[in-house]
Amino acid sequence: MTADRLRTAGNLTGPRVTEIVAAVVAEHDVDAAQAAREAAAKPRKKVVVEPADGTLADLRVTATVEDVRLAKDSIDAVIAGVCADDPRGKAVRRSDAVIALLTGKVFACECENDDCPSREGVEVAARLATVVLHVVARRESLTGESDVPAYLDGFGPITADHVRDIAADADTVIRDLDVTDLLGGASQPSNGYRPTAACDTLVRAVHGRCTHPGCDMPAYRCDLDHVTEYNHGDPSAGGPTCPCNLNPKCRFHHGLKTFVDGWLDDQIVDANGVIWTEVTTPEGITVRSRALNHWLLPELGLVPCAHDDAPTASRPRVESDPGRPRSRTEAKHRYRMRMRAYNRRKREGAPRTPGCPSADEMPPF
Ligand SMILES: [Zn+2]
Numbered sequence: 001m002t003a004d005r006l007r008t009a010g011n012l013t014g015p016r017v018t019e020i021v022a023a024v025v026a027e028h029d030v031d032a033a034q035a036a037r038e039a040a041a042k043p044r045k046k047v048v049v050e051p052a053d054g055t056l057a058d059l060r061v062t063a064t065v066e067d068v069r070l071a072k073d074s075i076d077a078v079i080a081g082v083c084a085d086d087p088r089g090k091a092v093r094r095s096d097a098v099i100a101l102l103t104g105k106v107f108a109c110e111c112e113n114d115d116c117p118s119r120e121g122v123e124v125a126a127r128l129a130t131v132v133l134h135v136v137a138r139r140e141s142l143t144g145e146s147d148v149p150a151y152l153d154g155f156g157p158i159t160a161d162h163v164r165d166i167a168a169d170a171d172t173v174i175r176d177l178d179v180t181d182l183l184g185g186a187s188q189p190s191n192g193y194r195p196t197a198a199c200d201t202l203v204r205a206v207h208g209r210c211t212h213p214g215c216d217m218p219a220y221r222c223d224l225d226h227v228t229e230y231n232h233g234d235p236s237a238g239g240p241t242c243p244c245n246l247n248p249k250c251r252f253h254h255g256l257k258t259f260v261d262g263w264l265d266d267q268i269v270d271a272n273g274v275i276w277t278e279v280t281t282p283e284g285i286t287v288r289s290r291a292l293n294h295w296l297l298p299e300l301g302l303v304p305c306a307h308d309d310a311p312t313a314s315r316p317r318v319e320s321d322p323g324r325p326r327s328r329t330e331a332k333h334r335y336r337m338r339m340r341a342y343n344r345r346k347r348e349g350a351p352r353t354p355g356c357p358s359a360d361e362m363p364p365f
Pocket residue numbers: 082083084085086109110111112113116117118119
């Protein structure tokens with residue numbers, strides 16, 4: 001099971017390998033996962049101070065994963081309160097912010113702009129109020145009918161027992177979503193470009209992290225990108241707002257796709273409902289990856305699309321339309337559509353390499 005998921009995953013980074021193994025353990029060896037969690041409970045929480053060199057020291061806090069995640073997001077929310085002219089790097093800002101918060105000092109912007117509102121101090125309370133930790137769990141895991149693990153954004157799989165504890169916390173807000181909410185459409189009625197809350201959550205949950213190979217940015221810190229570009233002027237001619245055509249990309253990799261020529265990505269939902277993303281570099285190297293958390297939402301890719309112009313259906317029309325593109329952006333989008341079609345055709349014609357996953361493990365492109 002683990003070997004199979006690792007073999008078909010693609011895009012393997014250290015954190016992804018850890019998460020894939022953790023998900024299998026949490027799902028299939030509930031007792032072991034629970035024992036590990038109990039062993040790691042209160043007695044191991046601690047704060048350690050170690051000298052780093054003559055002038056600096058390290059402060060290391062060991063706490064529950066959700067508290068550490070919250071603390072890290074809180075630090076990042078506070079340091080985002082300085083202006084662009086603050087001379088410190090991100091690491092230094094984080095260190096300064098933690099010490100200020102723990103010692104009751106003011107954390108302020110160190111720029112020299114007279115009109116910077118943060119020079120007297122960042123508004124910490126307001127910033128901390130914006131910090132939200134996201135956990136996606138199946139309903140039956142919350143009720144105790146199942147032990148399918150949940151996914152803690154920015155960390156990885158956590159046991160069903162663990163997520164039930166988090167759900168019981170007075171600070172936790174539970175939003176009930178249903179995959180079948182997508183049947184009525186995945187975009188907001190008033191704005192076809194914006195996904196519904198259900199679509200947004202499910203897409204972030206099933207991919208878990210930025211879908212660019214090698215990037216592990218948590219999904220809730222990413223933008224949701226339309227793989228085949230949305231056409232604001234004529235939505236029926238562009239990519240749909242739908243789980244089949246949306247995936248998370250961090251701001252950097254979203255920008256790479258949008259502004260740097262030569263990068264191409266594609267997304268395919270296979271007959272088994274597995275969502276695959278594919279990124280081709282300017283050098284022509286293609287990395288194909290299975291959605292990291294298919295195990296959490298295996299039914300997502302099986303929900304019929306509500307749009308009647310699924311990306312595959314719209315391709316021939318685009319290819320047979322010789323009309324002159326109206327803008328450079330549109331030309332680029334048309335080019336990418338053709339390239340995706342080309343790559344798909346290439347895959348269909350490509351012979352199977354011995355040792356590669358068998359046909360029922362890979363998408364029937
Ligand atoms: Zn400033």
